[in-house]
Amino acid sequence: MNTVGTVASSKNTGICWSRVLAAAVLSEVAVIVILMVATAIYSLLSSPQSDPAKDIGEIVGYYVAPPAGALATFLFVLWVARKLESKFILNGVAVGVLSVLLTVGFFAGARTEDRPMYLVAFALRIAAGYLGGWEAQRRRRHS
DSSP: OEEETTEEEOTTTOOOHHHHHHHHHHHHHHHHHHHHHHHHHHHHHSOTTSOTTSOHHHHHHHHHHHHHHHHHHHHHHHHHHTTOSSOHHHHHHHHHHHHHHHHHHHHHHSOGGGHHHHHHHHHHHHHHHHHHHHHHHHHHHHO
């Protein structure tokens, strides 16, 4: 590992693994926080006559988790890229892929009818990683 300032990166790949791992973990933490807030809001806004048998967390998670994961991944890729000089997209995709790997266990335990949603969420995270890297690269060129 070499050190550029305080950022450790692999000589072979140019990926700042410490920041990529931190970003992937933090993006997942952000999704959990967003789901907790969305569930609380949904609970407050839903009518008392609504079916209590429906799992609010399941409903909110189904619709909120995929875009929340993509948004969190995108924002944390921008954080990773702040100290980079090059290979923005590579680092961004690495954050996206690693965040998917952190959540892939949920896919195995998901109901069959929910698995397409997980695949969409995974694709959104990787795409968000790519777009975050692209945006960071664009910003660096313009500064």
